[in-house]
Amino acid sequence: MTTDPKSMSCEEFQEQLAELIGTGADAASHPHVQSCERCRALLSDLQTIAEAARQLFPVQQPEDDLWERIESAIKEEEEDSAPHD
Secondary structure (H helix, E strand, C coil): CCCCHHHCCHHHHHHHHHHHHHCCCCHHHCHHHHHCHHHHHHHHHHHHHHHHHHHHCCCCCCCCCHHHHHHHHHHHHHHHHCCCC
16 A cells, blocks of 8 residues: 555545544545545545534533433442342
């Protein structure tokens, strides 16, 4: 595999694309994207799809007391399953 990002093939770049996006790297500034219209269009399409998905499934913040309710449920479960003498 080529190590120089400028001389990467489209296949090599696309193999790394998920990792680039997953790490939060700015894939649009990658040297291959800067010189390859095909991969630039692919990245743009992926960004459009990701934005549409975020709008369909917005990130929801957990309720403030969520952890307390989880702990309480665990304690109740432990008490209910404890051997009774």
